[in-house]
Amino acid sequence: MTFKRKLLSAAAMLALSAGAAHAQISGxxxxxxxxxxxxxxxxxxxxxxxxxxxxxxxxxxxAKAKGLTVEVxxxxxxxxxxxxxxxxxxxxxxxxxxxxxxxxxxxxxxxxNQITKDKGKAFLVSGAATADLTGKACSPNTIHWTYDTWxxxxxxxxxxxxxxxxxxxxxxxxxAFGHALERDTEAVVVKTGGKVLGKVRHPFPSSDFxxxxxxxxxxxxxxxxxxxxxxxTTNAIKQAAEFGIVKGGQNLAGLLVFLTDVxxxxxxxxxxxxxxxAWYWDLNDSSRAWxxxxxxxxxxxxxxxxxAGVYSAVTHYLKAVSALKSDDGTKVIAQMKKMPTDDPLxxxxxxxxxxxxxxPAYLVEVKKPSESxxxxxxxxxxxxxxxxxxxxxxxxxxxxxxxxK
Amino acid sequence: MADDAYKPRASRDDAAEARYDRRAFVVMMALFxxxxxxxxxxxVMKALCFAxxxxxxxxxxxxxxxxxxxxxxxxxxxxxxCAHAAKVWGLPPEFAILTGAAAATAxxxxxxxxxxxxxxxxxxxxxxxxxxxxxxxxxxxxxTHGEDGIQAVPRxxxxxxxxxxxxxxxxxxVLAIFTAGFLLVYRIVHSPFGxxxxxxxxxxxxxxxxxxxxxxxxLAAFVLSAGLAGLAGATKAIVFQLASLTDVHWSMxxxxxxxxxxxxxxxxxxxxxxxxxxxxxxxxxxxxxxxFTITQGAIFVVCVLAFRRGLIGELxxxxxxRRGT
Numbered sequence: 106m107t108f109k110r111k112l113l114s115a116a117a118m119l120a121l122s123a124g125a126a127h128a129q130i131s132g133x134x135x136x137x138x139x140x141x142x143x144x145x146x147x148x149x150x151x152x153x154x155x156x157x158x159x160x161x162x163x164x165x166x167x168a169k170a171k172g173l174t175v176e177v178x179x180x181x182x183x184x185x186x187x188x189x190x191x192x193x194x195x196x197x198x199x200x201x202x203x204x205x206x207x208x209x210x211x212x213x214x215x216x217x218n219q220i221t222k223d224k225g226k227a228f229l230v231s232g233a234a235t236a237d238l239t240g241k242a243c244s245p246n247t248i249h250w251t252y253d254t255w256x257x258x259x260x261x262x263x264x265x266x267x268x269x270x271x272x273x274x275x276x277x278x279x280x281a282f283g284h285a286l287e288r289d290t291e292a293v294v295v296k297t298g299g300k301v302l303g304k305v306r307h308p309f310p311s312s313d314f315x316x317x318x319x320x321x322x323x324x325x326x327x328x329x330x331x332x333x334x335x336x337x338t339t340n341a342i343k344q345a346a347e348f349g350i351v352k353g354g355q356n357l358a359g360l361l362v363f364l365t366d367v368x369x370x371x372x373x374x375x376x377x378x379x380x381x382x383a384w385y386w387d388l389n390d391s392s393r394a395w396x397x398x399x400x401x402x403x404x405x406x407x408x409x410x411x412x413a414g415v416y417s418a419v420t421h422y423l424k425a426v427s428a429l430k431s432d433d434g435t436k437v438i439a440q441m442k443k444m445p446t447d448d449p450l451x452x453x454x455x456x457x458x459x460x461x462x463x464x465p466a467y468l469v470e471v472k473k474p475s476e477s478x479x480x481x482x483x484x485x486x487x488x489x490x491x492x493x494x495x496x497x498x499x500x501x502x503x504x505x506x507x508x509x510k
Numbered sequence: 511m512a513d514d515a516y517k518p519r520a521s522r523d524d525a526a527e528a529r530y531d532r533r534a535f536v537v538m539m540a541l542f543x544x545x546x547x548x549x550x551x552x553x554v555m556k557a558l559c560f561a562x563x564x565x566x567x568x569x570x571x572x573x574x575x576x577x578x579x580x581x582x583x584x585x586x587x588x589x590x591x592c593a594h595a596a597k598v599w600g601l602p603p604e605f606a607i608l609t610g611a612a613a614a615t616a617x618x619x620x621x622x623x624x625x626x627x628x629x630x631x632x633x634x635x636x637x638x639x640x641x642x643x644x645x646x647x648x649x650x651x652x653x654t655h656g657e658d659g660i661q662a663v664p665r666x667x668x669x670x671x672x673x674x675x676x677x678x679x680x681x682x683x684v685l686a687i688f689t690a691g692f693l694l695v696y697r698i699v700h701s702p703f704g705x706x707x708x709x710x711x712x713x714x715x716x717x718x719x720x721x722x723x724x725x726x727x728x729l730a731a732f733v734l735s736a737g738l739a740g741l742a743g744a745t746k747a748i749v750f751q752l753a754s755l756t757d758v759h760w761s762m763x764x765x766x767x768x769x770x771x772x773x774x775x776x777x778x779x780x781x782x783x784x785x786x787x788x789x790x791x792x793x794x795x796x797x798x799x800x801x802f803t804i805t806q807g808a809i810f811v812v813c814v815l816a817f818r819r820g821l822i823g824e825l826x827x828x829x830x831x832r833r834g835t
Contacts, residue, residue: 144802186659186754187556187746188792195550198677212754215661219751235658242661280649281656309649 129431131201135175137163137419138202140192140217141232143181146335147209149365150409151232153179155207157403158412161395162419171427178202182213189213190220197224203432204229204422207415211235211282221246226434229422231414234334234361236497239461243504246434248441250462251414252383255497257360258286260381262293264468264488265328265358270379273358274326275304276317276341278333283309286360287332302326310337314344322350328379334361343374351377356470364409367483372474375483379470383495384410384450385484388467391449400481407481413450418462420448454492459504466495526833530826531696534779542685551681552749557789558688559746564769564781565695566738571767572776573699574731575711576626579634579763580641581739583621586758587644588614588740593660593753594653603666603674607687607744614740615733617644622732626725629714638760645758659754663747680749687745691738696778698734707731768806772813774820783821 139159141151156179168175178200182189189208196202197220205221208214209232221228222244229248230238236253273294277287283306291301302324305317318341321329329350331338338359345357359366359380367375386396386407395416399408408416425440426432438460446454446462454464469484477483499507545554563585570576592610595601601609625636648654655661665674674680698704710717710724717724747753756762765788773784791809795802817824 185756186752187750187756190750190752191552191556191793194552199550212657212659212661212752215658216750216752219662237658281652281658 129433130173130426131203131432133174134201135168135173135204135423135426135432136200136202137175137177137422138193138196138205139177139179139207139415140182140189140205140213141179141207141209142184143179145184147184147232149369149406150363151207151209151411151415154399154403154406154408154412155179155231155415157399158408158416159206159419161399161402162416163423166420166423168423168427173423173427175423182208182210184210184213186210186212186216190216193217193220197221197226203227203434204437206419207232207411209233209411211237214238215242218242218244218247221434224434227422227438229415229418231418232411236502239457239459239497240502240504243459243502243506245460245506246438248418248438248456248460248462250418251410252381252466253461253496254282254286254361255289256383256466256495257381258289259293259497260466260468260490260495261330261358261360261379262290262299263297263494264381264490265356265379266294266297266299268468268487270328270356270358271299272326273299273301273328273330274321274324275301275330275332276314276321277304277306278309278311278337279306280309282334283332287330290330290332290360307333307337309333312340314341315348317341318345318348318350322348322353322355326355328356328358330358330360331362332360338362339366339370342370342378346374363411364407364481364483367471368406368481372472372477372483375471376473377471379468379487381490382410382467382469382484383464384413385467385469385486386413387482387484388486395449405480417446417448417451421446421456457496457499459499459502459507461496461499461502463492463496465492466490530829531778538779538782539689542688546678546681551677553789553793555681555684555749556746557786558684559742559749560766560769560789561782561785562688562691562745563739563742564766564773564785565692566735566742567766568770568775568777568781569695569698569738570731570735571770572780573704573711574707574728574735576728576732577630577634577767578625578637578732578735579767580621580637580639580644580760581735581766582758582760582762583641583644584614584618584736584739585743585746585762585766586648586753586755587617588743589747589753589757590648590654590660592744593663593747596666596748597660597663598653602670603668603748606666607741607748610744610747611737611740614743615737618733618736618740619729622729622736626728626732638763641758641760641763645755645760648755648758654753654755657755659752660747661752663751663753665748665751674748684745684749687741691741692782695738699778703727703730768810770820772810772820774823774826777820777822777826780820780822787821 139156141155142148143152159177163175180192204227206229208217211233214230214233231251234254236255238249275287277283305320307317331341357378359378362380386392396408425437429440442456451464456462467486468488470487567581588610591613592606595609596606621640625633649656668674668683672679706727714724769784769788770781774780
């Protein structure tokens with residue numbers, strides 16, 4: 106009896122140590138934590154759909170066949186940095202989570218960025234916009250996957266001017282984020298040869314845009330740039346439709362708009378709106394096929410670029426883990442930067458040393474209701490911004506990680 | 511508000527009351543001391559910060575009878591100042607926390623000067639308006655970094671030798687701060703000053719006719735409450751290493767009202783219990799998504815309808831009935 110037990114425990118020890126020598130996967134499970142807003146403003150563009158995207162990535166990667174046990178957990182940060190920071194600390198400290206994914210809302214993402222760096226884990230950002238994540242707050246443990254404010258401002262400003270929208274009027278939310286969007290976009294517009302005819306700051310948050318929209322209309326600018334986000338943007342778009350601004354020949358340019366916003370507004374209100382997206386489901390055959398699968402499992406709702414980004418990021422993460430046979434955060438992120446990326450959604454791409462994932466971006470215009478042929482058939486792609494121009498050059502980001510600093 | 515919970519107590523009861531308080535305090539401290547072994551410490555730290563916040567609020571509402579609807583401004587502003595002091599000025603955590611609390615005290619003095627001139631709903635509206643102004647300021651001011659908040663605040667070394675990066679050290683420091691704040695509230699409530707405050711709550715004209723300058727008492731209570739709320743906010747900034755708009759948002763002012771009412775307004779332990787109940791719900795019911803706010807609302811309605819004195823208020827009333835007083 107005792108001998109048998111000893112033998113058993115010895116065998117178990119042997120198995121354990123052998124396991125440790127071969128694969129350094131903590132707890133023998135790669136645990137992916139999807140944290141985002143599951144019930145509030147960003148629940149549609151990220152939310153449960155992002156969790157689904159992560160699960161699909163794990164499934165498609167065939168983790169089991171490759172000998173990896175992968176688990177996906179999710180949590181709701183309610184857009185509060187303290188709630189998010191508490192969840193992530195708990196995940197890292199006592200629940201064996203190896204990587205946190207998604208995290209819309211810049212303040213929460215910056216908090217997670219810091220905790221992840223302190224604990225040496227991995228953080229794949231898809232939902233958050235702030236370009237600081239690859240700028241002054243960049244970290245060896247973070248990759249910013251899908252989009253950022255610089256990309257949106259640059260893509261929208263640059264491509265619109267090139268396609269004829271050379272006079273602008275800005276409608277800007279009066280706080281740091283709005284100012285930054287306006288400043289970045291204005292710089293691009295002027296550099297590309299456009300003119301800024303005027304700008305107006307509206308209080309944040311605001312529900313009545315009529316006086317600001319009338320000023321914009323009177324400016325006769327071809328493009329009205331909306332340097333705001335969320336409810337402010339959708340309210341401005343709705344009221345602009347009531348004033349007949351788009352029908353009068355001016356175009357609205359959104360600087361932070363998602364597929365889900367267009368869906369909520371309806372084509373009638375949103376038509377003619379121009380903005381930049383990192384991904385659209387109707388780009389090619391493989392993105393369409395994936396989107397159909399996704400929508401079938403997501404109650405008919407098509408994927409946003411944030412959700413697609415989660416799929417792509419998790420896929421690349423699992424590739425790196427399986428190549429390294431380790432889920433050590435710092436090492437995996439380094440490996441992810443080394444390996445070129447390739448997945449059915451974003452195609453081939455790469456991850457830069459400052460943690461920026463590089464892929465093309467698209468300037469899209471919202472279709473007229475008469476042009477739309479089916480559910481979620483919302484965009485015309487007006488221009489493709491090549492990968493090497495879509496994101497901020499590394500030297501301009503002031504990321505302390507990049508050599509020379 | 512004229513509830514029998516507020517009936518003046520005979521002095522022979524005061525001794526029994528104090529005995530109960532002492533016992534309850536010992537039980538509470540024992541629970542907190544061993545808590546990190548069973549519950550995730552950051553969670554308890556958060557709840558402790560909110561418990562202190564609710565105690566500060568209760569000092570004003572429960573004992574002063576003043577319903578402030580803008581207490582988030584003290585919590586949030588102290589958090590910002592503390593985070594800024596620790597990160598940009600490089601102050602050690604104890605001074606950063608004190609700077610934050612001092613800022614909230616000063617803000618409380620200014621807000622109090624204006625607010626205590628009116629009573630009831632007008633008082634609540636003035637505090638709400640001031641809090642909205644502070645929110646607006648926090649969105650705009652460069653040092654708060656607007657939406658992003660102040661991030662990556664260093665925890666540093668408390669008093670120069672306690673390394674707060676260690677989770678448990680941080681926990682016991684927070685517990686010490688909470689205990690100090692809690693005992694201060696207890697002391698204030700049971701001092702002659704607290705007695706006058708209660709008298710003003712019951713009948714302000716009579717207190718005036720007895721010769722008390724009630725405005726000064728109310729202002730003092732407001733400033734004390736603001737300072738303690740600031741202490742909670744500053745500590746929270748060090749725990750989470752960030753200060754953000756969440757803490758200055760008006761919904762935070764509402765949350766503290768909920769905590770205090772749920773636990774028992776005008777009781778010593780009520781706000782602590784209320785804060786733990788709300789934070790626990792926030793933590794464990796988060797999976798319910800949008801149902802969470804509905805659940806919270808339902809609990810509030812049940813609380814107001816079924817046990818208006820709050821959890822601890824009902825318990826105390828029951829104990830008092832059992833003693834046959």
